Amino acid sequence: MCPVSERNWSLNVKTVRTIAELRLALEPAKARGDSLGLVPTMGALHEGHTSLFASSRAENGLTVATVFVNPAQFSDGDDLASYPDDLDHDVAIARAAGVDVLFAPPPAEIYPPGFATWIEPAGVALGLEGDHRPGHFRGVATVCVRLFGLVRPQRAYFGRKDAQQVAVVKQVVRDLQLDVEIRALPTVRAEDGVALSSRNVRLSEQQRIIARAIPAALSTRDAAAARAVLVAAGIEPEYVEVADLDGPTLAIAARVGSVRLIDNVLLEGAAR
Numbered sequence: 366m367c368p369v370s371e372r373n374w375s376l377n378v379k380t381v382r383t384i385a386e387l388r389l390a391l392e393p394a395k396a397r398g399d400s401l402g403l404v405p406t407m408g409a410l411h412e413g414h415t416s417l418f419a420s421s422r423a424e425n426g427l428t429v430a431t432v433f434v435n436p437a438q439f440s441d442g443d444d445l446a447s448y449p450d451d452l453d454h455d456v457a458i459a460r461a462a463g464v465d466v467l468f469a470p471p472p473a474e475i476y477p478p479g480f481a482t483w484i485e486p487a488g489v490a491l492g493l494e495g496d497h498r499p500g501h502f503r504g505v506a507t508v509c510v511r512l513f514g515l516v517r518p519q520r521a522y523f524g525r526k527d528a529q530q531v532a533v534v535k536q537v538v539r540d541l542q543l544d545v546e547i548r549a550l551p552t553v554r555a556e557d558g559v560a561l562s563s564r565n566v567r568l569s570e571q572q573r574i575i576a577r578a579i580p581a582a583l584s585t586r587d588a589a590a591a592r593a594v595l596v597a598a599g600i601e602p603e604y605v606e607v608a609d610l611d612g613p614t615l616a617i618a619a620r621v622g623s624v625r626l627i628d629n630v631l632l633e634g635a636a637r
Contacts (some may be wrong), residue, residue: 521545
């Protein structure tokens with residue numbers, strides 16, 4: 366692995382839209398034997414994503430980010446339709462963060478005509494988001510395995526804000542014996558404590574104030590107390606539960622207005 370201090374980082378991220386272009390873009394790094402870091406995203410990039418890019422840059426010879434709003438992980442068509450989509454913004458963020466290759470495929474590249482092989486995770490995928498978003502982790506698991514196969518990274522980077530998703534991806538990698546290390550990084554928060562999210566940009570000023578009750582609830586580190594904090598703020602949560610997500614984790618999902626937010630805190634120790 367080439368130390369960061371010896372690298373000459375370019376601010377010219379290479380943006381590719383097809384699998385063929387991706388393979389061509391990765392050929393030089395693979396020929397050199399560089400390690401590859403992959404950061405899968407659905408775009409609407411923010412500082413949470415750039416923290417993942419920075420970790421990948423520090424640990425790999427080449428960093429690949431993906432921007433793909435995966436239709437397979439949305440059970441709510443309105444949620445998919447309203448999801449932020451601004452590739453020019455994402456390219457600018459990726460460029461500033463030193464990403465080497467940005468893969469932004471249309472759905473037909475990932476799910477071509479006749480695509481009929483899906484991964485159906487159980488285990489840690491059951492409960493919480495698995496109950497409230499039917500088919501969600503089927504889409505997550507399938508697209509991640511697709512991306513791992515296309516990029517063949519040594520490491521893939523995810524934010525722990527989506528703790529159940531990280532646990533599901535780790536389970537899939539373990540069960541299928543995929544040769545990739547899953548790196549889970551801490552949640553990045555705004556100054557008011559709200560976890561950075563592609564969805565929370567849709568909050569109004571007043572809704573943003575209400576949303577602060579979610580990190581306040583997590584700070585109680587107790588499910589009953591957390592629910593009481595949310596209810597007192599006028600939030601009726603979808604769930605407030607403790608689950609084993611790489612360690613005992615207090616997890617919350619709640620809507621503030623029409624915006625659905627999830628957040629969590631690891632209750633003890635470090636994530637496995």
